[in-house]
Amino acid sequence: MAKKTQAKLSPWDIVQIARHAERPNIGDYLRLLCDDFVELHGDRLFGDDRGMIGGFATIGGERVMLIGHRKGRGIDENIEANFGMASPEGYRKAMRLMRLAEKYGLPVVTFVDTPGAYPGSEAEARGQAEAIAHNLEFMSTLKTPIIVVVCGEGGSGGALGIAVGDRILMLQNAVYSVISPEGCASILWRDGTKAALAAETLKITAGSLKELGIIDEIVPEPAGGAHTDPAAAVAAVKKAVLANLAVLKKLPLDKLVEQRYAKFSAMGRF
């Protein structure tokens, strides 16, 4: 796979890159992207989800509220982070931090990298659906710029729960989908081994999503994928985030929110 040029990568190849164990995760972004990070814990209701983290961050001199799914590196960290599958507490913490960002006039930058919201019985009992739903509603009216970076796996509602924004950036080898290719294959093809075909049919790669008008910008990755040169990958993300931030910060907040509504209203209007 590594030998294939980018143009020859199939959607299923890209899924593998997006899920690569060494792909830059939120920890790498904090380390390589941020000059400063003050983690803010807890949803003030139940707990502190380690699958979703956030806090004050400084990126190239710009103070922001940074929020992202957390995939770990290695088994211990992944168990702690629940493999990037956030619980209701994670979405509620994200909302709490976004409220703070609005209050303090800080732009929000989110990093999306999750197989999906955690499908466990405790998550159901504590309102996974309600937590995500309220984030979608709340983010649509938040009076501060929101930049979304789909950096790894954009897994369905669990991804969208922190992905309503003014500018949606997506890394070249990230994926973003309503359902995992495996899940789609087993439901619609009744055959889990048809995942590669489902990945192609679902149009989940950055190029397809740009064509569909779902994302605004594709952030290029080093040849072979972001994991081959994390510093270069993060540098490209930094450049894209700062460029978009400069544009969004100039807009009056009312206009910003109006444009965000127009952007999402138009999705699926053909």
Add this chain to the structure above:
Amino acid sequence: MSWFEKTAEAPAHVPTEAIWAVCPGCKAYIAKDAWRAADKVCPRCNHHARLGCRERVALLTDAGSFKELNPEVSFNDPLRFTDSTGAYADKAKATIAKVGVGEAVLTGTAAIEKIPVVLAVMDFAFMGGSLGSGTGERILLAAEKAVALKRPLIIVSASGGARMHEGIVSLMQMAKTCAAIARVKEAGLPYFSILTDPTTGGVSASYAMVGDLNIAEPKALIGFAGRRVIEQTIKQKLPEDFQTAEYTLAHGFLDHIVPRKEMKAFLANVLRYAGF
């Protein structure tokens, strides 16, 4: 032999389908006239069977008050999706012909005990009530109509979640509908969500769960992830009542469970509390 055992089999010597309905809950045979008169609520086990969107509209609104909005908005096929059973576009067209509605939701203006409202009613018979781009667009337009007319918005959900055949575009309908709901609330207007069997996945994780009031029918399945997925995740069997309306209410996510035959009067009453 108990009455249950007698009724659990089709009574002999009668042409069955014409006369008998089978309760999906307890499998009892119930005379079709009685089944219709009970609005498809089982007199034995109180199972609230699924209703078509037009049946639901008739049940909730004043006779003759419903005026459909945006019948021209229908499904889209942005991915030109085809799976092993054929093309999505063909299936959607066949569904429209069969169900008699252009999308998985029917929207309109209506009156409930003379209170003017905007109403959206999902139909599970339309591809599992899945949330596609046409569904989302109809709901957004209904919400915008509520704001324009200064009327309360009521959405009756019945859905398995997002419509996979429209891929990422269907996922975005969750954000789109929630943005529209936010505007209804910002206008100071009531938004009531009625969750019927089933309300799961992308619909429960968007407009269905953010009502000023979340109201459900008895025993309705309500949840985010599917039971099988959760059982595979936690490697345990889940209790029978998991993700029922009663379970959801006990965990704090519903205001009230209302039997079908009382729903219209309940809505009128709470609409009056909300100032209408």
